[in-house]
Amino acid sequence: MNINSLPIRAGHAARNLINEGRGITTAERVERLNALDIDEAARTLAALPLQKAVHVLNRPELHNAAAILTQILPEHAAKLLNATANDRVADIFLEMDDDVRAPLLARLDNATRLAIQNLMGYPPRTAGSIMTTEFVSVPDNWTVGQTLDHVRQVERSRETVYAIYVLDALTQALTHVVTLRRLINGASDASILSVAQLGEPVTARPLMKQEDVARLIRKHNLLALPIVQDDGHMLGIVTVDDVIDTMIADTTEDAQKFGGMEALGKPYMQIGFAGMIRKRAGWLAALFLGEMLTASAMQHFEGELEKAVVLTLFIPLIMSSGGNSGSQATSLIIRALALGELKLSDWWRVMLRELPTGVVLGAILGMVGFARVVLWQTTGLFDYGPHWQLVGLTVFAALIGIVTFGSICGSMLPFILQRLRLDPASASAPFVATLVDVTGLVIYFSVALAILSGTLL
Structure with a gap:
């Protein structure tokens, strides 16, 4: 109605x-x-x-x-x-x-x-798109008393009054910033410049990415960041609450993408049934098609599975370990890229770091897997056959290879997506896990062929 x-x-x-x-x-x-x-x-x-x-x-x-x-x-x-x-x-x-x-x-x-x-x-996700044009500014030839009177007159029409921006009386360019605290403590007949902060104001351009704006505000402990043109003329301010709002929205969007779906863009209860299906079905179908490759990989090694059925017992263990290591790596790298801790050119440094990390993590899990085979065999909980030591060695070696591959794959995908100008958050945990599942099976059975050939295979 x-x-x-x-x-x-x-x-x-x-x-x-x-x-x-x-x-x-x-x-x-x-x-x-x-x-x-x-x-x-x-x-x-x-x-x-x-x-x-x-x-x-x-x-x-x-x-x-x-x-x-x-x-x-x-x-x-x-x-x-x-x-x-x-x-x-x-x-x-x-x-x-x-x-x-x-x-x-x-x-x-x-x-x-x-x-x-x-x-x-202004383009979305830029300083200009989230700034407010309602701020308090005064010329640099005013006194503290004049400025206080002006603040009293206009404060109701301003969204916030965190600071007063001092403009050049001739060019109208931003020259100084005066905090409200210093203004109140200043002598009424003193020049406004006498209570201004020392040094040039911290500013941003209107096309700066909102993530960079957030970093500037955090770095300089600001409540508001002035947005200026190239000639210094003020366009507006980005307040800390604006940044918090955009950060919450971005974090929500990334969290939904990590789950393997499109960002909803609205609160959960505000999304209609059809809209919810559209947001989730596409990624689920893509992940399902990816998992079909896992079935193809198992069919390729059907003969080996028939000869050594015992290998199937460790498939869930192998697949989950590779996916978990990849999800860990991709989560760490996506966050580091978002915070500016890493750049595209750092990919090789990340790879050199993840390679030994994956080997050590894989060795740790491999030893746990090998110990499990030994414990179950020696206590009589399960009989892995006469070549149980080789089965344990297969699990140990396969976990090293799969966890290492998962770590490298999970850490490199965000760089690849960012290079293609795609959102790195799309390298979500389910996507990485699906990719590592397929390759993990190939690595597992390849290791099994190398170790068990002539015995079980």
Whole structure:
């Protein structure tokens, strides 16, 4: 039901939310709205006092904000959007179709509309796409008292006031940054430059990747990072909460990819049945086709299996060990690449490191496997036949080869995918495990042929 042509009337949920308004926080209000369907959430948001509704709309945790706004009277939706932070409005508009977005955009005031259009023009996952254009700046010829008066006048219209940005009075380029703490402690008649931080401000360009922005903020312990053009003119700031929001979204996306599926892009309960199938079926089918190669590999060694059925007892052990070592390696390398600890050119260093690591890890598992054969044979738990020592040696040698291969394969796949400009997170644990399963069987039976030839084979 579309309520664009209907007057705003609060439903039961809306009345409860308004009546309890003094006792609940914005975060709690967002949680309650998320529990409602789109129509009721729209009525509830529209019925809230303007300031409270804006606080709710400013929270990225609010689900389906774009859909909710399309169900509110256009003039009221525009009023809400005009009072909402520009970067948040840009994110909401990007979720709308063009035919829905255009009428709402036209109702915004000129300054807000231009700011939002500029924000929407930046590529995703860049500093420009997550910055806010609402910051406090003053010319470098002002005093501390003038700056404090200015902050009092504009703070309600600014998303945050972590710092004051001092601009050259002539060129309007950023020259200094003044923290709020130093500003408050400064003498009223002193120059604003007397309380400015020493040295050049830490800045970023609008096309810098958001991961690099996060590293800059962490490195310099900033609450906000100014985004400037090449000539030093300020475009906006990226706040630490913006970075946290994007990091949470990225971590969620990577975690879903690690599980062997496409990133959902929405909260779990917001994905429809058909959408869930689309996100999961493709990767499952690809992994299934990959596992079919495992069956082909076993068919190739069918004769050896008939001669030495005892070898089949260790196939699950062999396959899981290779997959586990590969998953460990790929997880470590993907994270190191994401944090900037490794570059593409470091692939050979990683290989030289993973090669001995895989051999040692394989030897450790191999000794455990060999000890298991010896223990079961000597205690009478199972009879591996007259050549049980060779069977144990086969398990030992095969585990060294498979774990080593899994470590190298798992560590190199992220580099290959990044080189192909694909997301390294796609080298998920199931994908690596499937690849190592197939090659692991080949390694296992090849080792068995070399050791058991002339005895069991």
